[in-house]
Amino acid sequence: QVQLVESGGGLVQPxxxxxxxxxxxxxxxxxxxxxxxxxxxxxxRELAATFTSGGIIRYADSVKGRFTISRDNAKxxxxxxxxxxxxxxxxxxxxSLSQVTGLYWGQGTQVAVxx
Numbered sequence: 001q002v003q004l005v006e007s008g009g010g011l012v013q014p015x016x017x018x019x020x021x022x023x024x025x026x027x028x029x030x031x032x033x034x035x036x037x038x039x040x041x042x043x044x045r046e047l048a049a050t051f052t053s054g055g056i057i058r059y060a061d062s063v064k065g066r067f068t069i070s071r072d073n074a075k076x077x078x079x080x081x082x083x084x085x086x087x088x089x090x091x092x093x094x095x096s097l098s099q100v101t102g103l104y105w106g107q108g109t110q111v112a113v114x115x
Contacts, residue, residue, distance in 0.1 A: 002026040002104040004095045009109030016113070017083045022095030022106055024076040032099035034071055034078040038091035038111075045094065051078060063089075085113045 008020040020036065035050035049059045049069035057069060068081040078095060090113050095106040 004106035006106040006109040011112045020080040029099045035096045036080045037094045040091040
């Protein structure tokens with residue numbers, strides 16, 4: 001089994017920054033993909049950023065230029081640095097890990113952007 005634990009959410013003013021972390025434990029295989037999704041109230045869950053173990057990175061257009069995803073393969077940890085935050089970034093942010101044994105999700109961490 002795989003467990004994902006997110007941290008780093010909170011309340012921030014518009015224009016501020018937050019850094020999310022997600023640590024994976026359990027049976028982790030090489031060739032995995034770690035991603036950040038988000039789900040705003042009343043909306044479907046959407047991909048924010050993804051980072052393959054091979055180094056391929058992709059961002060949603062809505063966060064490109066403001067968010068930066070990174071990962072530490074030795075620690076099985078993925079990060080999301082969020083800068084220039086906007087009220088529309090308010091959502092629950094979920095970490096995911098996809099590998100040969102399946103797709104796994106964290107419990108989510110709330111990010112609220114408000115003045």
